[in-house]
Amino acid sequence: MTQDTLGRIVATEPGDGHIRVASLLGTQTLTLRELYRRSGRVARWLTGQGVRPGDRIGILAANSLEWVLLDLAALRLKAETAGFEPGKFAPTGDLIRRYGIRLLFTDRPAEAPGAVPIGEVTEVSQRADLDGVPLRPVTWGPKDVTTVKFTSGSTGEPKGLGATAGSIDSSLRAVQQIFEHGPGDDLFVFLPLSLLQQRYWIYSALLHGHDVTVSTYEAAFAALRRVRPTVVMGVPAFYETAKRQIEARMRRAGDGQTVGQAARAVFGDRIRYLWTGSAPAASSMLRFFTEAGLPIYEGYGLNETCIVTKNHPKAHRDGSVGQVLPGKEVLIGEDGVVSVRSEHPVNDHYAYCRPGDSERVFGPDGTVRTGDLGYLDEDGFLFIRGRADDVIVLDNGKKVIVRPIEEDMKADPAIAECVLFCPGQTELVAVVSPAAEPADEKAIAARLALTNAVRAADERIGRAIVADPPFSIDNGLLTSQYKPKRGRILDVYHDAVHDPEEGIHAV
Template sequence: MDRVISRIASTSTWSPHHAIFYQDGRVIRLGLTELDAMARRAARWLRGLGVSPGDRIGICARNRLEWVLLDLAAIKLRVVTAGFEHGAFQLDAEHLRRYGLKLIFTDGATDADGFVDIRRVTAELPESPLEQETVIYADDDATTLKFTSGSTGRPKGLAATVGSIDSSIDAVQELFHHGADDRLLVFLPLSLLQQRYWIYSAFHYGHDVVVTGHEFAVYACKQERPTVVMGVPSFFDALKAQIEAKAAAQAPPDADGAERLRALRRCAADMLGGRIRYLWTGSAPAKHEMLRFFEDCGLAIYEGYGMNETCIVTKNAPSAHRPGSVGKALSRKQILIDEDGVLIVRSQHPVNRRYLFCDGEEAQRIFRDNGDVVTGDLAHIDEDGYLYIRGRADDIISLGNGKNVFARPIEDLAKRCRAIEECVLFGAGRPHLVAVISPAAGEADNDAIGRHIAWVNAQVSGHERIGAFIVADDRFSTLNGLLTSQGKPRRARIKQAYERRILQAYGDT
């Protein structure tokens, strides 16, 4: 296994490759050699702020050069970074205390004690770098804290071990062989540790990396011509719609299927820069129609599976790809199914064996004594080792008549309609299901939604039918807190937001 993190910590990098940042209305292009030198200067600057080995610093900012500099500098200093998703946290002095943070770096000016404007990182870089020291991390050392939601609503912490990071990056490299001709696009929040993997990978394996925000991802594709784009399914759903709209405007009304397909392929290549080697998706269920669309456009798209507690577990890849599955287990990972059909993940290098900042009982539900992770996902493994995710164990809704309904397949049927972006079912202890629907972009087409729900009901058993549906006032999004940063619906929050209308659907006042 390659020692990726220790090499970044200890070695001055020479590389012909580049990191490219889209931020503040401009583009910053840096050689990786220059980026590494800036990170060593940033490490010296952090020392000047009183940050020492073993300290923790928090970062809550949009994707930008300064985020990356702080992360790399922290690795060189043996300082732990805690990445907070921008817009999801309202940070205050209590967070400094609760998470044991020396400082928190944020977007925008601030004079609050312990908070630092992240733009100061580049504005105040010293001329001379931190003197290079040999820093060797053990597998069980941690470089970063990542956060996952809990039943109480207060995020639980996970101290991600160096072994888990090195192992994941190495396993992905075994599958995809990123190299000198590659340019990887990163646009999901850098607070998600996996997004920083591709920066570490650029240094270790030698390739370009482009860092931007979600809002500039498509624009950056056209300008920078990446070979690899990694996004959640909702991003590719939106991209599919854009490609279809553009192709429809180009193809004549009487175009046959072959001509329409050529138009789709031209538009897809144009929007993504024309150099795509493959597309990567995961973190949430992907629609079969979306995956098939990109394959038809001549773009390989590979779905995988992972979670905060396990990192990347399985992945489809050029050497082993089975549509409908989320791939085979990565090296140094083992997948098992327990007697209840729940997926268990065993790792040679676990992310960790416990949570931080929560009671032990919650950790015991997820982490077994031997380090295995109880994912809570219902799954099966076929005879060739491919993993299929059926949904969450807690997605089973027990109706008032004693019948159990597995929500995800019905929700997936509902999302086949172009007018429906997301569908979330409720009905525990009730006589029938109620769906809360996030409409597609534009004005909600209630008639089309109603017709499609009737079609869904014709496909399922009587107790699985949707007795009523509610069209959300606003589309689910990360901004209104109804989607996670990976594009997954937040069921509890959606129920809370539409509780009055759900009660009305059951005739309650």
């Protein structure tokens, strides 16, 4: 039984600590004890609506207190949740039927039978008349599925994956062992709660008595200044944006402000460390924050594996994504592809996918083939070189790993993202997303020349196409975790990539 985590969460009233939920309108604060009491009321109300152990509720909404209450209520009933990302899914009858949803809570207009406005949860959570009936005790076993999570997906329909209680327990214990979160900490999360890992930090608060702040991405920077967290959980694109804000503050202040002072003006004055993962982080960005006095630690994991490796204060190495966590084993194949074996796997198959998808990723024993190229050094630090799918083979047989070249381009402040293609297998063409509008084409041309200057002939970029508008989630060129969608980008810029006259040409 997973009594160390989910068992304690569902059965034990938490100790000290608070949850703050931030929006552009302000910040709402509850004690963790009040959060627990309210989640119990929601659980009793769900029971009255016919929700039973093993049933599934869906949540299609932006981050909110109601999201958190529904998730905790489901845990206390041993019901599954399915977190749907707004913008990627619509609250329709087809969605409810496809995923076997008993009730779908949403902040979007919906008329489908079974769709419930998520705002109703606020009133339910405050109903004292729901306090009287005790909840039936539940037990989460290691292989019990708590939630269905969906891959961010660069192409096609997202794959659904049932996450087991044992995998959550294992990850939370491993992270707590190295970071020792506790009273005095406030963990700040802003990515969608439909991404299971974001909910880990709420579970951690309930277990270890620290504060947690939940925000939306839109409100994140305003909320940071208000709540002054000690830990921020963010993807590299968020920190790149923060880096530009800090640099802009310094330019406005002239010589009157150090980088550390400017960084604290953005993040507050209590930062213990910054956490990043989900996508490759530029070494220049990591170095910037560490030198500013805000140490930042990169890690590695997938939906299919949970957290696998992590740099942390007691063990970190530049260029790596950290050492392997307890309960995980990293295997490097003859082709250099990373596979991961877990003591408590997330699962051994997808719950929703196309035929053959599960077999391509999961081995018979649950080992996950990540598709990433990497190696382990002599001290067990994992280094990721790129995606196996992103190796370009030129017409002369030369294999080019694109990630290091793309990272060289992204090191320039004028460039937010860079994706390489190879039309006709003869020359590399970059599609560059500018960091600001209008694009600084002079700076992009200079970075193109600088990148090419240190590369062998086959690894030099012939042209750079400047994306207009820049890549974003809204225009479908970035995933919800701010990773470029290579296939979609090529679709949009196909003609320019294949036209030898287009773009900024290398000199």
